[in-house]
Amino acid sequence: MKEKFTTLVSTGVPLPIENIDTDQIIPARFLKATTREGFGDNLFRDWRYDSAQNPMADFALNQSRYSGKILVAGKNFGCGSSREHAAWAIYDYGFRVVVSSFFADIFKNNALNNGLLPVVVSDSFLRSLLETLERELNTSITVNLQDQKIKFNDREEWFEINAYKKTCLTNGYDDIDYLLSLRNEIKEYDLSHA
Amino acid sequence: MSNRPKTIFEKIWDAHVVKRAEGYPDALFIDRHFIHEVTSPQAFDGLRKRNLPVFNIQRTTATADHNVPTKDQHLPIKEALSRHQVETLRKNCAEFGVELYDLGHPYQGIVHIIGPELGLTLPGMTIVCGDSHTSTHGAFGNIAFGIGTSEVEQVLATQCILQYKPKTMRIEINGQLGKGVVSKDIILYIISKISASGATGYFVEYAGDTIRKLSMEARMTICNMSIEMGARGGLIAPDETTFTYIKGRKFAPIGAAFDEAVAKWKKLATDEGAKYDVVLTFDAADIAPMITYGTNPGMGIKVTDRIPTPAELKEISAQASFTKSLEYMDLQPGAPLLGKPIDYVFIGSCTNARIEDLRLVAGMVKGKKKAEGVEVWVIPGSRQVEAQARQEGLDKIFEQAGFELRSPGCSACLGMNEDKVPPGKYCISTSNRNFEGRQGPKSRTFLASPLSAAAAAITGKVTDVRELM
Numbered sequence: 207m208k209e210k211f212t213t214l215v216s217t218g219v220p221l222p223i224e225n226i227d228t229d230q231i232i233p234a235r236f237l238k239a240t241t242r243e244g245f246g247d248n249l250f251r252d253w254r255y256d257s258a259q260n261p262m263a264d265f266a267l268n269q270s271r272y273s274g275k276i277l278v279a280g281k282n283f284g285c286g287s288s289r290e291h292a293a294w295a296i297y298d299y300g301f302r303v304v305v306s307s308f309f310a311d312i313f314k315n316n317a318l319n320n321g322l323l324p325v326v327v328s329d330s331f332l333r334s335l336l337e338t339l340e341r342e343l344n345t346s347i348t349v350n351l352q353d354q355k356i357k358f359n360d361r362e363e364w365f366e367i368n369a370y371k372k373t374c375l376t377n378g379y380d381d382i383d384y385l386l387s388l389r390n391e392i393k394e395y396d397l398s399h400a
Numbered sequence: 401m402s403n404r405p406k407t408i409f410e411k412i413w414d415a416h417v418v419k420r421a422e423g424y425p426d427a428l429f430i431d432r433h434f435i436h437e438v439t440s441p442q443a444f445d446g447l448r449k450r451n452l453p454v455f456n457i458q459r460t461t462a463t464a465d466h467n468v469p470t471k472d473q474h475l476p477i478k479e480a481l482s483r484h485q486v487e488t489l490r491k492n493c494a495e496f497g498v499e500l501y502d503l504g505h506p507y508q509g510i511v512h513i514i515g516p517e518l519g520l521t522l523p524g525m526t527i528v529c530g531d532s533h534t535s536t537h538g539a540f541g542n543i544a545f546g547i548g549t550s551e552v553e554q555v556l557a558t559q560c561i562l563q564y565k566p567k568t569m570r571i572e573i574n575g576q577l578g579k580g581v582v583s584k585d586i587i588l589y590i591i592s593k594i595s596a597s598g599a600t601g602y603f604v605e606y607a608g609d610t611i612r613k614l615s616m617e618a619r620m621t622i623c624n625m626s627i628e629m630g631a632r633g634g635l636i637a638p639d640e641t642t643f644t645y646i647k648g649r650k651f652a653p654i655g656a657a658f659d660e661a662v663a664k665w666k667k668l669a670t671d672e673g674a675k676y677d678v679v680l681t682f683d684a685a686d687i688a689p690m691i692t693y694g695t696n697p698g699m700g701i702k703v704t705d706r707i708p709t710p711a712e713l714k715e716i717s718a719q720a721s722f723t724k725s726l727e728y729m730d731l732q733p734g735a736p737l738l739g740k741p742i743d744y745v746f747i748g749s750c751t752n753a754r755i756e757d758l759r760l761v762a763g764m765v766k767g768k769k770k771a772e773g774v775e776v777w778v779i780p781g782s783r784q785v786e787a788q789a790r791q792e793g794l795d796k797i798f799e800q801a802g803f804e805l806r807s808p809g810c811s812a813c814l815g816m817n818e819d820k821v822p823p824g825k826y827c828i829s830t831s832n833r834n835f836e837g838r839q840g841p842k843s844r845t846f847l848a849s850p851l852s853a854a855a856a857a858i859t860g861k862v863t864d865v866r867e868l869m
C-alpha cells in the first residue's frame with residue numbers, strides 16, 4: 207500500500223526550464239543505491255551544488271523564499287531515461303505534485319506508480335502560475351484529485367488523469383495487486399505461447 | 401476480431417492482451433524481459449517482500465553493463481557502489497534462477513546489443529527492460545519499450561504489465577541517401593525536425609524504401625533513438641534482411657521451427673489501408689551528416705549549418721532554455737560548428753557499438769592517425785562484437801590510428817562508470833544523449849554518426865565527413 211492522495215494545499219517551487227531530463231533530476235552517478243530511499247539528497251544535484259559542493263544561490267531549491275510540496279516546471283518534464291530514481295528523488299525530497307504543460311511518458315508512469323501526481327496544465331496556466339510564484343511568494347496552490355482541479359488565486363483549471371490511475375492514487379493501490387489477481391489467466395497464456 | 405486492416409503495432413499488441421477489463425489498462429503479456437544492475441535491485445526486493453518467485457525465468461535474461469569498467473574487466477570493480485550494484489545483480493540472479501551474462505562471459509555486453517545478437521530478440525514479440533533504449537529491439541518488428549523499476553517488479557512477478565495502448569505514428573523515409581550519410585544521421589535529422597517531445601504518446605513505425613535498404617544494425621540505430629523524440633518505442637516491419645540476420649543465432653529457432661516462424665513473421669507487416677494517428681514523410685535526399693549543438697537530441701543541425709539564434713526558434717517560450725543550453729555548451733548563437741576543436745571522441749553505446757559501426761570507423765581511419773591531443777575511445781557493445789572486431793583485424797587499424805579499443809559496456813554514454821568526459825571538455829559522441837552532465841559532470845557532448853566521429857578524431861575538430869571521402 208502506498209500513501210493515499212486526496213487533496214493537497216501547498217505553496218510551490220518554480221522551475222521555469224523546458225525539457226528537464228532525468229539526468230538533471232538525478233544524475234547517473236547517484237543511481238547506485240540498491241534501495242528506494244535517500245535519493246532526495248541528490249535531486250537536481252548538479253544544479254543545486256557547484257563542483258566544490260557549495261549550494262548555488264540562484265537555483266530555486268536553494269532559495270529559502272521558495273518552499274512547498276508542489277514543483278512547477280517547464281514543458282516536457284522528465285524526458286530521457288526510464289530511471290524510476292527520478293520519481294523517487296522528487297518524492298523523497300518532499301514533493302507530492304509536479305505541475306507542467308507536458309510530461310514525458312515513462313516519467314509520468316513512474317511518478318504515478320510512486321504516489322507522485324503529475325498535473326498537466328495548459329501553457330497559459332503554467333506561465334501564469336510560474337510568474338505568480340516568482341512574484342507573490344506564499345501563493346497557495348490547491349490540487350484536488352477527486353475533482354481533478356488545480357487552483358491558485360482566482361485561476362482554476364481541470365486536469366486530466368486516467369481513471370484507473372486516479373483510483374490507484376486515491377486508494378494507495380499498486381498495479382501489481384491487480385496483475386497478481388490474474389495469475390491463472392497469465393499462466394494459461396504463457397503455456398499456450400511457449 | 402474484425403477484418404479491419406491493422407498496423408503491425410496493433411497486431412502484436414492485440415495478440416498479447418491477456419485481459420482487457422473495463423476501467424483497467426490492458427494486461428499485456430511480455431515475451432522477453434531483459435534486466436541489468438541499475439534498475440533491478442529494488443524490483444527483486446519487492447519480490448522478496450511479497451514472497452514471490454520470478455514468473456518465468458526462461459523469459460528473463462540479465463547482464464551487467466551500466467557500471468562496468470571498460471579496462472581490466474577481469475579485476476574486481478574498484479568503485480565500491482558500482483561493485484555493490486553488480487554483486488547485488490549476481491546475488492539476485494542466483495537466488496531467483498535468472499540467467500546472467502556476467503562480466504567476462506562471452507555473451508556479456510550492453511543489454512540492447514546482446515538481445516539481438518543472441519537471437520533472443522525476435523519479430524512479433526513484446527519486449528521490456530528497465531531502460532529507455534529498449535526501443536532498439538523494435539528494429540526486428542516487435543513491441544519493445546523501456547519501463548520503470550516498479551514495472552520491472554510487475555513483469556518479474558507476473559510476466560505482464562498494465563498499459564494503455566499508445567497512439568501510432570508512421571514515419572516514412574524514401575529516396576537515396578547522400579554521400580557520408582548513415583542511419584544515425586537519419587534519426588538525428590528526424591528528431592531535429594519534430595523535437596525532443598514530438599512523438600510523445602506515440603509508438604512509431606519507420607517505413608519507406610530508404611529504411612528497407614538499411615542493414616539490421618542501421619535499423620537498430622534508428623529504433624534506438626525513438627525515445628529521444630519522446631516515443632514509447634519504434635519498430636520496423638521484418639523482411640528478408642531481418643530473417644537473414646536472425647538465422648543461425650544462438651537462441652533463434654532452427655530448422656523447421658525457423659521456417660514456420662518466418663511464415664508467421666511475414667504476416668506481421670501492416671495491412672494495406674491500416675490507419676495511423678499521424679503520418680510523417682521525409683525525403684532521404686534532404687538529409688546530410690548531422691551534429692547536435694545543444695543539450696537535448698532535438699537540438700541538431702546539418703554539420704555545415706550554423707547554430708540557430710533564439711529569434712529563429714518556433715516557440716518563444718523555448719528561448720530561456722535555449723540560451724541556458726548554449727551557455728552550458730559555451731557556444732554562440734548563429735555561429736558555425738564546423739572547425740570547432742574537440743577533446744574527446746567516444747565511439748560506443750547501444751546506438752552505435754555494433755560490428756558494422758566499428759567497421760565503418762575502421763574504414764574511415766585506416767592508414768590515418770588521430771589528431772594530436774584528442775583522446776579516442778572505441779568501446780564495443782558486447783564481447784561478441786569485440787571478438788569479431790579482433791578477428792577482422794580492426795583492433796590493429798584502431799591501434800595504428802591511436803584509438804583505444806576497450807572492453808564492452810555502456811562506458812562514456814552515461815557518467816556512471818569510470819569513463820567520464822572531464823568538465824568543460826568537448827566530446828563528439830556516437831551515443832544518444834547530449835544532456836547536461838550525461839557524459840560526466842559539466843561535460844559537453846556533440847552527438848554524431850560513427851563516420852563523423854571518426855572524421856573528427858582524425859582532424860581534431862568538427863568535420864564534414866564528406867571532405868575526407
Ligand code: SF4
Pocket residue numbers: 465466510511512531533749750751809810813814831832
Ligand atoms: S549504452 Fe547508454 S543508452 Fe544504451 S543502455 Fe547503456 S547507458 Fe543506456
